[in-house]
Amino acid sequence: MLRLINSVEEYSALTEAYSAHKLYCNDYIQSGVDELIKANSLFEIHTEGNLYLFVKKAIGYRLYYYISDTSEVADFTNINNIVVEILYRGEKYYPQDEIEYLTKCGFEINLIRDQYCGLYKDLHIFDIPSDISILNARDIEDVHYASTLFNNSFDTLSGDYITEAEYATLLGRNQMFIATDNQGNRLGALHQTIDKGVAWISHIAIEPESRGKGVGKLLVSDFIKRNYTTDKQRYMLWVQHQNKRAVSMYEKFGFKYLNKSTISLIKR
Numbered sequence: 001m002l003r004l005i006n007s008v009e010e011y012s013a014l015t016e017a018y019s020a021h022k023l024y025c026n027d028y029i030q031s032g033v034d035e036l037i038k039a040n041s042l043f044e045i046h047t048e049g050n051l052y053l054f055v056k057k058a059i060g061y062r063l064y065y066y067i068s069d070t071s072e073v074a075d076f077t078n079i080n081n082i083v084v085e086i087l088y089r090g091e092k093y094y095p096q097d098e099i100e101y102l103t104k105c106g107f108e109i110n111l112i113r114d115q116y117c118g119l120y121k122d123l124h125i126f127d128i129p130s131d132i133s134i135l136n137a138r139d140i141e142d143v144h145y146a147s148t149l150f151n152n153s154f155d156t157l158s159g160d161y162i163t164e165a166e167y168a169t170l171l172g173r174n175q176m177f178i179a180t181d182n183q184g185n186r187l188g189a190l191h192q193t194i195d196k197g198v199a200w201i202s203h204i205a206i207e208p209e210s211r212g213k214g215v216g217k218l219l220v221s222d223f224i225k226r227n228y229t230t231d232k233q234r235y236m237l238w239v240q241h242q243n244k245r246a247v248s249m250y251e252k253f254g255f256k257y258l259n260k261s262t263i264s265l266i267k268r
Helices: 008-019 030-038 096-104 140-153 164-172 215-226 244-253
Strands: 042-046 050-056 061-067 082-088 108-119 132-136 176-181 186-195 198-206 234-240 256-267
Touching: 008 030, 008 042, 008 050, 008 061, 030 042, 082 096, 096 108, 096 256, 108 244, 132 215, 140 164, 140 176, 140 186, 140 198, 176 215, 186 215, 198 215, 215 244, 234 244
Parallel strands: 061 082, 198 234
Antiparallel strands: 042 050, 050 061, 082 256, 108 234, 108 256, 132 176, 176 186, 186 198
């Protein structure tokens, strides 16, 4: 049974109690735990050996944990739609033992994402032809279009699902960009965020009938030019390891793999 965590002090006491002898830990929420508690979104289950933290999302839960006893198999039978992510530093540090433990608990491997980075001075930019326009989302309808395209293009559990409650903020911050042809047909969209001066591609998706026509390449070129400040401007993104076409595109731009990946596992 999930139990709501009601204070930062309660969270701190739990994590301190289970951190001393941990074998595995993926507690990436520490810096944002205060907001999660205010939103009544942080829950826990604990046993003698292990602590499991659950963050309520638009769809399902994200799991974080402190595992000390791998002989103790967690029973999440009554909790549906859980995703867990493990961060690791390249193939040499692939978390096989952790994955085997989670598999015993009912999870199955979903996908791997790799982190890429580039400096402006090292990146190649492609010209945008006159019959394609890339513009800021003009209204909530544009944001709705882009968000729906993203949500339908990626796994709803492991992807960053965008809810309607976020639309106004995304519009106000000019974070959504739409590619259209001369007839005004939408071809795809890109969602960017800026964090500590670094420009991130948060989402990018292309309409099925427009894929393979260079629309993604044009959206990324526009993203690079739009966020230029100096030749040392940094750009970053995560890309699915299995999506070889997308990986090839980013490498042609000059993005480099940072030897940093995450693997997600899910329990439906």
